[in-house]
Amino acid sequence: MIAPGTPVRVREDWPETRGRCHIRTPHFLRGATGRVDRHLGDFPNPEDLAFGRPAVRLPLYHVAFDASTLWADGKPEAELLVELYEPWLEVLP
Amino acid sequence: MTLAEIETGALLGALRTLLTEKGITNPAEIAERIRITDTASPALGAAMVAKAWVDPDFRTLMLADGARAAESMGIPMRGMPPLGVLENTPEVHHLVVCTLCSCYPRAVLGYPPFWFKSTSYRARAVRDPRGVLAEWGTVLPENVRLRVVDSTADYRWMVLPMRPAGTEGWSEQALAALVDEGDMIGVTLPEAPSGAVAQAE
Numbered sequence: 001m002i003a004p005g006t007p008v009r010v011r012e013d014w015p016e017t018r019g020r021c022h023i024r025t026p027h028f029l030r031g032a033t034g035r036v037d038r039h040l041g042d043f044p045n046p047e048d049l050a051f052g053r054p055a056v057r058l059p060l061y062h063v064a065f066d067a068s069t070l071w072a073d074g075k076p077e078a079e080l081l082v083e084l085y086e087p088w089l090e091v092l093p
Numbered sequence: 094m095t096l097a098e099i100e101t102g103a104l105l106g107a108l109r110t111l112l113t114e115k116g117i118t119n120p121a122e123i124a125e126r127i128r129i130t131d132t133a134s135p136a137l138g139a140a141m142v143a144k145a146w147v148d149p150d151f152r153t154l155m156l157a158d159g160a161r162a163a164e165s166m167g168i169p170m171r172g173m174p175p176l177g178v179l180e181n182t183p184e185v186h187h188l189v190v191c192t193l194c195s196c197y198p199r200a201v202l203g204y205p206p207f208w209f210k211s212t213s214y215r216a217r218a219v220r221d222p223r224g225v226l227a228e229w230g231t232v233l234p235e236n237v238r239l240r241v242v243d244s245t246a247d248y249r250w251m252v253l254p255m256r257p258a259g260t261e262g263w264s265e266q267a268l269a270a271l272v273d274e275g276d277m278i279g280v281t282l283p284e285a286p287s288g289a290v291a292q293a294e
Contacts, residue, residue, distance in 0.1 A: 024193060024245050024246050025245070026192050026193060026243065026245060028192075028219070040175075040177075040247070040248060041175065041247070043246065043247040046246065046247075060246055060247055060248075067219065067222075067241065070219075071220065075221070076220065076221055076222055076223060076224075076239075077223070077239070078222050078223070078238075078239040078240065078241050079238060079239070079240045079241070080219060080240075080241050080242075080243060081240055081241070081242045081243070082242075082243045082245055083243075083244070083245045083246035083247065083248055084245070084246070085246070
């Protein structure tokens, strides 16, 4: 389990380039750095559910991002809170 | 012939028949789910908001577990995703979007409004949220932090707005009438009508 406050990076991965898939991690966050806000519970992996495959339950987190770091122009001034599954998160030192 | 080429009514009929034949569900259960979906409306969420404004224990429950709070008011939540409630305060304002599709707390707000599903809202809510709010006539004070909540996965999110000034002593019913879907998505703020006579309980 990743503790609240832990800095994390969203995996810079593009399964879409390798074939059919169903991904709940928005494109604009791939590779972005944020901070775990809290654990929301464990839920069956939607990447398997979408294809009727057996789905293991994955920890789901609310992860906070400084929205001004996501695009090149330093805008907007806002916090972004997003639900992300643990396999998409790399814990940063 | 592909699935996309089959007439949708025929496809739906075949699917319903198969679901019944395989014992997964039955016509009565399908009819019940359709009834629940069709009768859900922003009035349910507004009633929850108004109750939270007048009942501190309910407010605590609603913030901790939105689905249990909804169920305690008789709103059917069985089979629904968990409901998260985001509390607006003088320091922070919440705006809800689903950038991937149109995830929406249908159990308490009904069908999403058309604009919530539009690509422009979904893109701009995260790229230029204050610009979106301004178009709705919502200008937040400089010192209020903006938190955009992207519903990407298993939760559905609704905003618990702040109770408008000038509504002291109002009944729960009168308070609920001030709250619309935009207030619970976060694009607008509930307001007491100017010159309103206090609607005491």
